Amino acid sequence: MTTSGSTWSPRYLSYGGNNRTHMIRIPDKGRFECRLVDGAATLYLAQAGLLAAGLEGINRNLSAGNRFDENMFVRGSEFTDLQTLPSSLLEALRSLEKDELLMQTLGEAAAKTYLDFKYQEWDAHNAEVTSWEVSQYINV
Structure with missing residues (x-):
């Protein structure tokens, strides 16, 4: 975490200039x-x-969309047409399953294997009781 309190992790599917608040800088x-890929990624x-x-x-001559030269941490919610990135592993896995291009790129066997492992990871994560849950829900 920075001294400003920002993590500099992108939240929106956006791009802009020399600005760390965008997915593509x-x-x-x-x-x-x-900025989407970090050390946790394969x-x-x-x-x-x-x-x-x-x-x-x-190949499809697709548009990259509008460039945003805004601080997305401050103003991102004002742009209601922007998609947000998944905020959990579960959301990311569900997004991957819906993405025909990425599923095709991985191939059926690799996609199934990857998803199986990652759903097991999500289940293991949810089976743990965190210190936050203990302090939030248990009066000692």
């Missing part, structure tokens, strides 16, 4: 940074997904 000509799967999406966009 474009700090200079000929350079971009995908790098090879993330790269495959990014390449597949990029090639699909090129």
